[in-house]
Amino acid sequence: MGNDAEVRRLDLTDLGACLDLGADRGWPREEHKWRLLFRVGQVHGVDDPRGGLIAVVVGTPYGGSVNAISMMLVATEHARRGFGARVLGETLARVGAPTALLTATPMGRPLYLSMGFRVVGRTSTYVGVPRGVVPAGVSRPATAADVEAVIALDNTVFGAPRAELMAALPGFCDQFRVVEDCGVVAFGGAWPNIDQTVLGPVTAPDTATGLALLSDLAAAAPGVVRVDVDHRQPEVMAWARSHGLEHRFDTDIMLLGPDFPFDATRSITPVMLALG
Ligand SMILES: CC(C)(COP(=O)(O)OP(=O)(O)OC[C@H]1O[C@@H](n2cnc3c(N)ncnc32)[C@H](O)[C@@H]1OP(=O)(O)O)[C@@H](O)C(=O)NCCC(=O)NCCS
Incomplete structure (x- = not known):
C-alpha cells in the first residue's frame, strides 16, 4: 500500500x-x-x-x-x-x-536492517539533575569570531562538512562555549528540549578536556539534563553516572554505504542523536 x-x-x-x-x-x-x-x-x-x-x-x-x-x-x-x-x-x-547514518530504536532497527543498514555502534542516554558538578573553568562563551574555527574543527572530527549546522548552533543552544589553546581546540553546546537541557555537542582533543567542558556546561544548565553517549566514550558514561544521571535507553548506531572518517575519540557527545 x-x-x-x-x-x-x-x-x-x-x-x-x-x-x-x-x-x-x-x-x-x-x-x-x-x-x-x-x-x-x-x-x-x-x-x-x-x-x-x-x-x-x-x-x-x-x-x-x-x-x-x-x-x-x-x-x-x-x-x-x-x-x-x-x-x-x-x-x-x-x-x-553515498553514506547514510542514523541511531535506531529497537522498533526502527528491523526496517533499517531490511534496507541494508548495518549496526556499527551503540549509544546510551542518561537523564537527571546533575549532582556535585564543579565547573572546570576551561571554557569561555563563543563569539561570532569563533564560528569559522568551530566549523573547521567539527569537519576534522566528524569527518563530513557540517558548516550550516555548526553556524546554526550558537543561536539554537542556551550555551555555546569554546576552549582555547593557541586557537579553538574544543567546543561545546547545551540546548533546551522541552523541560530538559541536552548537553551536546562536545568536541575536544582528549577526554579530559571534553569532561572539563561538559562540567562547565552542566554546572550552568538549569534543572534536568540529558546526555547521549557513544559507547566508545566509556569515561563520559562514568561521568554521567557519577553525577547522578540515570540510564534511560540505548540506540544502535547504523550505517548504510561506505564508512566515513569519523573520529570517535574526539567526539565526546553528539549534537543530538538525530544529527550525530
Ligand atoms: C519503525 C517504523 C517507522 C516502521 O514503519 P512501517 O511503515 O511499519 O515499516 P514498513 O511497513 O515499511 O516495513 C518495512 C520492512 O521493515 C521491517 N519491519 C518494519 N517494522 C517491523 C517490525 N515491527 N518487526 C519486524 N520487522 C519490521 C520488515 O522487514 C518490513 O517489511 P515487511 O513488512 O514486508 O516484513 C514504525 O514502526 C514507527 O513509526 N515506529 C515508532 C517510531 C520509531 O521507533 N521510529 C524509529 C526511530 S529510529
Whole structure:
C-alpha cells in the first residue's frame, strides 16, 4: 500500500502535523529540535488524505557525503504496510549521499536492517539533575569570531562538512562555549528540549578536556539534563553516572554505504542523536 505513495518535501507549515505524528507514537513534542531539523535537513512525508501525515522522515545532508537520518515515524494505524520503507527509500534517493547514518530504536532497527543498514555502534542516554558538578573553568562563551574555527574543527572530527549546522548552533543552544589553546581546540553546546537541557555537542582533543567542558556546561544548565553517549566514550558514561544521571535507553548506531572518517575519540557527545 505504501510502496507507491506520493512522498512530499515538507516545510515549516507541516511542523504541527509532524509533532502530532510523533505524539501518536508517544514521542514528546520537541518543537525547538524540529525547527532546527527543518532548517538544516530535508523533511519528507506522506500525507493522510483525511488530514495530517501518515509518515515522516528527515534526511540531513552533510556536504554530499553523509546523510543523517532521523525522526522516522509512521502512524500506528498504518504500520507494516510499507510506508516506512517508502518514505525512507525516497529520502535516501533524493539526498543522494553515498553514506547514510542514523541511531535506531529497537522498533526502527528491523526496517533499517531490511534496507541494508548495518549496526556499527551503540549509544546510551542518561537523564537527571546533575549532582556535585564543579565547573572546570576551561571554557569561555563563543563569539561570532569563533564560528569559522568551530566549523573547521567539527569537519576534522566528524569527518563530513557540517558548516550550516555548526553556524546554526550558537543561536539554537542556551550555551555555546569554546576552549582555547593557541586557537579553538574544543567546543561545546547545551540546548533546551522541552523541560530538559541536552548537553551536546562536545568536541575536544582528549577526554579530559571534553569532561572539563561538559562540567562547565552542566554546572550552568538549569534543572534536568540529558546526555547521549557513544559507547566508545566509556569515561563520559562514568561521568554521567557519577553525577547522578540515570540510564534511560540505548540506540544502535547504523550505517548504510561506505564508512566515513569519523573520529570517535574526539567526539565526546553528539549534537543530538538525530544529527550525530
Ligand atoms: C519503525 C517504523 C517507522 C516502521 O514503519 P512501517 O511503515 O511499519 O515499516 P514498513 O511497513 O515499511 O516495513 C518495512 C520492512 O521493515 C521491517 N519491519 C518494519 N517494522 C517491523 C517490525 N515491527 N518487526 C519486524 N520487522 C519490521 C520488515 O522487514 C518490513 O517489511 P515487511 O513488512 O514486508 O516484513 C514504525 O514502526 C514507527 O513509526 N515506529 C515508532 C517510531 C520509531 O521507533 N521510529 C524509529 C526511530 S529510529
